[in-house]
Amino acid sequence: MSDLTKLSALELSSELTKGSVSAVEVTKAHLDRIDSLDKSVQSFLHVDKTGAIKQAEEVDKNRKENKKVSALAGVPLALKDVLTQQGVPTTCGSKILEGWIPPYDSTVVKKLKSAGIVILGKTNMDEFAMGSSTENSAYFPTKNPWDLTKIPGGSSGGSSAAVSAFFAPLAIGTDTGGSIRQPAAVTGIVGAKPSYGGVSRFGLVAFASSLDQAGPFARTVLDCAMLHEVMAGHDPLDSTSINQPVPDVVSAAKLQDVKGMKIGIIKELGGEGWQTGVLNRFNESVELLKSMGAQVKEISIPHSLYALATYYLIAPSEASSNLARFDGMRYGLRVDDGNFSAEEVMNKTREKGFGKEVKRRIMIGTYALSSGYYHAYYAQAQKVRALIAQDLTNAFKEVDVLISPTSPTTAWGLGERVNNPMAMYLADLATLPPSLAGIPAMSVPIGLADEDKLPVGLQIVAPFMNDDRMYRVGGAIEASLKTKWNGLLIDQAPALGGAK
Amino acid sequence: MSTYDEAIKKYDPVLGLETHVELSTNSKMFCGCSTEFGAEPNTQTCPTCLGLPGSLPVANAIGIESTIRIGLALNCSIAAYSRFARKNYFYPDMPKDFQTSQYDEPLCSNGYLDVLVDTEDGTKPFRVEIERVHLEEDTGKLTHAGGTTGRIHGADYSLVDYNRAGIPLVEIVTKPVPDTGEYAPLVAKAYVTELRDLLRGLNVSDVRMEEGSLRCDVNLSLTPKGSKTWGTRTETKNVNSLRSVERAIKSEIERQSLELDKGNIIKQETRHFQEDTGTTRSGRSKEVAEEYRYFPEPDLVPIAPDKAWIEKLKKDLPEQPSIRRTRLAKEWNFTDLEMRDVATLGGVDLIADTIAQGTSPASARKWWAGELSGHASKAGVELIDLKITPTDIARIDALVNDGKLTDKLARQVIEAVLNSEGNPDEVIKKRNLSVVSDDSALIPAIEEAIAANPDAAAKIREGKVQVVGVIVGAVMKTTGGSADAAKVRELVLKTLGQ
Incomplete structure (x- = not known):
């Protein structure tokens, strides 16, 4: 097996089951590729070689002893550094948690562990998942494997870069306002945000509790669905x-048929200000869906226009409270000259430990929750949130799924939007409404933009706990484009530094 | 005229009480950790009650049920939809730097508790209206080392024990209680006493003030007589016994009246009650309204209790303490005053349990309210905290009735049991305290007593048997009370030919 890193999770699973390759070999192949190439991508904050090989050995042992193992046992995965793993550092991309x-x-x-999935390490992210480019990481920015001068999206940019650079066939990200879907779109891979509550948040370091949701990244829709199935399910x-059965996303991903499905194009998401190449690919996808027998029509989600304003009140408000615990008292960074009072330790630790964007959001949230402002900001935003959810519920009375481009633009240049938070926030325009409504949404690659030859993603949005529907549409589009391209879009990515 | 009487002549006090009750659930409010009191610091903790990154709360159903039962017992209406809220503030005893509490959507609201107060004109009823009963989590416990104040400012370092963090805490807030006049301290004390008994009857808390499972903050303001606007209130914390509730209010009425007399204004502040002096001292100023940035806790789902369930909880409530006391007083043949004394001592259940083991009501009351209450007040604890059980008392009482112990010996046995020397039988054996009824041991003492009281002896010999008490008394005196009085009488009469 010459290039194990180019195989999908499904292909690896089949080789592992056949016994033509061991989990240790698969793991080592990926670790080797990370070793030689991640210095230019910088997708990992921490590679857990010892732990990964140990896990792989365990899987091989179980297979040898004919113990029952799951389909993905022995398949490697990259984990966003916002989920706790016992004994492995978790920083959330922040200096304030360094060493925890x-x-x-x-x-x-x-x-993941009980499914035998091998965790290679923890991936880079915008500090506390706040950002759309991974440049807000307190450690280093991650590069887009398609073009190392571009951003890999964010906040789960380390995970999207790791999968698109073939460091792992699978990765876990988290999505609060688009942090899985937008990175998936700009790196030409598949990423899904499950229904809110579909995947347990226990051990996910909170940014905005009512929005945070962990989800899968993969290079194929079926791989993504298989990982989704492993992650999801009720957690007391x-x-x-x-507390409902996990939607059958795997069967839906395999269906490859959208005949008779009713698909709505979100009217408000597109048009002026959106990159032409993005809109071109989106329009082609619409035609493709029609040609496959779907009924496509335009549908209005009027309150989606207020999604950005709503999100940037609710998420920072919750964050201002969630991030209060990082005070230097119990874990992580502690700034103390030995004579500081408790209050000084808290102030100075937070001053030094948090980056600019995190401080900005803590300040916005603190303000929005203050008595006298609460009703005008936080409470008002919650009302608008309910209206957006209502719009989407109404839309699903007419259509089975909704679609839009995942992001208004393709990957932009590193540093381009660092000093312009508003431009950065606009990257989430399309991904915010489903987040606010708690409904599932995913991004699948639909081609390269004409202008810059960078990946474009299609966002597919489904009703609450009907995650299978988006996989059905995603799987069908992927199958059709695969024939057209004679492979996946990611296979067209330029080789990293010429190395294979 | 005393300062207090002067104050009451010029001002009307307005009371308010905030009571925190630690529920006696097996596990904490939002995680599975034990709530056992007195464990090694920080051993009853987990990621959730330590507020570790990524941890999440899950509400304890028993905690919610207990709160609703408290609300029902206090005649509150139970919310059809209630939510937890985050109360945000930074302090090292708070693992998350926010407390999961309730804000504008409490579980219970608008109730009342009726209390009785003894006045010069007889017993007077007062209704204390309840604003709300809500559920929250306790904080960790800070110990400040070094420094002189025992407070965080000026301490060399502080230690924090998170065993207490996350223990379910019910906050019961009264509405302002006006029109109590000179009885304000007594009304407050009666309220806390009644509340304590009610909570004990519900079996939802240990309600031990000295262990902090029942904590009381006292709000007080004074209004000049005839004025319609209430004065500025102070909030006194650290009021840790029933007696302190009464003393704290009395002292605060005196202090505020002296300030107002001088033309000073009352500062809105937190004050701390000091046991040794019985006065309050200034704490944190509350001039700047505190900014807690309350918002609904997004990690917990709203509580929407089922109506039928509420009805069932209501039906299954135990008898209200006041009704139960009236019934028991009748059964036991106690006067109202006797019963109220017993209740104030927290002795109703102890006496009931003692009676259940065969002791007569009068004897049970004598032991608990007479003998043991003295021990409790000397030790500065409550009756229920004494290291003696109703079973012990019932046994001691039985031994006295059987003539195996005299009252005096019984007191010695009680002392020994309180000193943890064992149960009554063990103590009697160890200390060799049994009543002397052996003839040979008693004869010398009897002969000595007859010799010392020749007149009495002569009268008995003449048949005036009723004089025998003089000789018996003398024998009891020389034997230090350890003699069996009936036996002594029998022997004296026999010796003197009767």
Whole structure:
């Protein structure tokens, strides 16, 4: 097996099951590629070689002893550094958590481990998942494997870069306002945000509790669905976890048929200000869906125009409270000259430990929750949020899924929007409405923009706990484009530094 | 005229009480950790109650049920939809730097508790209206080392124990209570006493003030007589016994009246009650309204209790303490005053349990309210905290009735049991305290007593048996009370030919 890193999770799974390759070999192949190429991509904050090989050995042992193992046992994965893994550093891309080793596994990690999925390490991210480019990481920016001068999206940019650079066939990200879908779109891979409550948040270091949701990244829709199935399910440790069967996303991804499906184009997401190449690819996808027998029509989500304003009140408000615990008292960074009072330790630790964007959002949130402003900002935003959700509920009375471009533009240049937070926030325009409504959405690659030859993503949005519907549409589009391209879009990515 | 009487003549006090009750659930409010009191610091913790990154709360159903039962017992209406809220503030005893509490959507609201107060004109009823009963989590416990104040400012360092963090805490807030006049301290004390008994009857909390499972903050303001606007209130914390509730209010009425007399204004502030002096001292100023940035806790789902369930909880409530006391007073043949004394001592259940083991009501009351209450007040604890059980008392009482112990010996046995020397039988054996009824041991003492009281002896010999008490008394005196009085009488009469 010459290039194990080019195989999908499904292909690896089949080789591992056949016994033509061992989990240790698969793991080592990926670790080797990370070793030689991640210095230019910088997708990992921490590579856990010892732990990964140990896990792989365990899987091989179980297979040898004919113990029952899951389909993805032995397949490597990259984990966003916002989910706790016992004994492995978790920084959330922040200096304030530098050196913290969690004493417990997040539920997602527990599920990955029990499925025998090998966790290679922790991936880079915007500090506390706040950002759309991974440039807000307190450690270093991650590069887009398609063009190392471009951003890989964010906040789960380390995970999207790792999958698109073939460092791992699977990755976990988290999505609060688009942090899985937008990175997936700009790196030409598949990423899904499950229904809110579909995947346990226990062990996911909170940014905005009512929006945060962990989800899968992969290079194919079916791989993505398989990982989704492993991650999802009710967790009694998360009160907001949904106690319902996991939608059958794997079968839906395999269906490759959209005949008779009703698909709505979100009217408000597109048009002026959107990159032409993005809109061109989107329009082609619409035609493609029609040609496959779907009924496509335009549908209005009027309150989606207020999604950005709503999101940037609710998310920072929750963040201002969620991030209060980082005070230097119990773990992580502590700034103390030995004579500081408790209050001084807290102030100075937070001053030094948090980056600019995190401070900005803590300040916005603190302000929005203050008495006298609460009703005008936070409470008002919650009302608008309900209206957006209502719009989407109404839309689903007419159509099965909704679609839009995932992001208004392709990947932009590193540093281009660092000093313009508003431009950065606009990257999430299309991904915010489903987040606010708590409904599932995913991004699948639909081609390269004419102008810059960079990947474009299609966002597919489904009703609450009907995650399978988006996989059905995504799987069908992927199958059709695969024939056209004679492979996946990601296969067209330029080789990293010429190395294979 | 005393300062207090002067104050009451010029001002009307307005009371308010905020009571925190630690629920006695097995596990904490939002995680599975034990709530056992007195464990090694920080051993009853987990990622959730330590507020570790990524941890999440799950509400304890028993905690919610207990809160609703408290609300029902206090005649509150139970919310059809209630939410937890985050109360945000930075302090090292708060693992998350916010407290999960309730804000504008409490579980219970608008209730009342009726209390009785003894006045010169007889017993007077007062209704204390309840504003709200809500559920929250306790904070960790800080210990400040070094420094002189025992407070965080000026301490060399501080230690924090998170065992307490996350223990369910119910806050019961009264509405302002006007029109109590000179009885304000007594009304407050009666309210807390009644509340304590009600909570004990519900079996939802240990309600031990000295262990902090029942904590009381007292709000007080004074209004000049005839004025319609209430004065500025102070909030006094650290009021840790029933007696302190009364003393704190009395002292605060005196202090505020002296300030107002001088033309000073009352500062809105937190004050701390000091046990040793019985006065309050200034704490944190509350001039700047505190900014807690409350918002609904997004990590927890709203509580929408089922109506039928509420009805069932209501039906299954135990008898209200006041009704129960009236019933028991009748059964036990106690006067109202006797019963109220017993209730104030927290002795109703102890006496009931003692009676259940065969002791007569009068004896049970004598032991608990007479003998043991003295021990409790000397030790500065409550009756229920004494290291003696109703079973012990019932046994001691039985031994006295059987003539195996005299009252005096019984007191010695009680002292020994309180000193943890064992149960009554063990103590009697160890200390060799049994009543002397052996003839040979008693004869010398009897002979000595007859010799010392020749007149009495002569009268008995003549048949005036009723004089025998003089000789018996003398024998009891020389034997230090350890003699069996009936036996002594029998022997004295026999010796003197009767």
